[in-house]
Amino acid sequence: MAGFRIRQAAAEDARILADMLVEAANWNALRARPRVAVLEDPKVLRYVAGWKRPGDFGCVAEDTHGAPVGACWARLFPADEPGSGFVAVGVPELTLGVNTQWRAQGVGRALLQELGRLAAGSGANRLSLSVERANFAQRLYVSEGYITVESRATADTMVRAVR
Numbered sequence: 001m002a003g004f005r006i007r008q009a010a011a012e013d014a015r016i017l018a019d020m021l022v023e024a025a026n027w028n029a030l031r032a033r034p035r036v037a038v039l040e041d042p043k044v045l046r047y048v049a050g051w052k053r054p055g056d057f058g059c060v061a062e063d064t065h066g067a068p069v070g071a072c073w074a075r076l077f078p079a080d081e082p083g084s085g086f087v088a089v090g091v092p093e094l095t096l097g098v099n100t101q102w103r104a105q106g107v108g109r110a111l112l113q114e115l116g117r118l119a120a121g122s123g124a125n126r127l128s129l130s131v132e133r134a135n136f137a138q139r140l141y142v143s144e145g146y147i148t149v150e151s152r153a154t155a156d157t158m159v160r161a162v163r
């Protein structure tokens, strides 16, 4: 396994999370947009704007030099401004992204598992997410216990109980 460690995300990590949000939004290289265009999109920016606000929690993966290589975090959305993977008030919605050169080395799964542990500590009893069905990441989520609760045109909302 490649050398990385995972730590909790702090308020100072907004820039790192924004970087990983761009990775997540640009999961399909054929439709990738420049960073500035991604972060100007309010439907994307809402996942990091104002980080770290009450209810936010997450983790960052770093290489052996302390450089960030991935992040996974969760945020609560109100019913009148739901995220794409909103299922209910009080259910945090997660975002996951790993730097291109660090993919397929176990970072994403390790971050997802750590986020589950943090969710348990936060008092949440479920975690939700939205994933495009064409993204292999959906298979990762299924293998970590996430179940599809709603299907839209090209994306699914998935939920996992927090234990």
Ligand SMILES: CC(C)(COP(=O)(O)OP(=O)(O)OC[C@H]1O[C@@H](n2cnc3c(N)ncnc32)[C@H](O)[C@@H]1OP(=O)(O)O)[C@@H](O)C(=O)NCCC(=O)NCCS
Residues within 6 Å of the ligand: 023, 024, 025, 026, 027, 096, 097, 098, 099, 102, 103, 104, 105, 106, 107, 108, 109, 110, 130, 131, 132, 135, 136, 137, 140
């Ligand atoms: C999705 C993502 C977070 C997964 O992180 P990762 O570190 O690459 O994944 P891991 O190395 O932990 O692998 C997880 C599983 O996915 C599989 N996998 C990894 N890369 C894959 C690929 N390109 N195609 C198909 N399966 C792949 C692995 O085989 C592994 O399964 P296994 O444990 O049974 O072998 C990462 O690839 C990424 O950032 N992608 C772009 C952003 C994105 O799609 N985010 C999610 C949006 S909902």
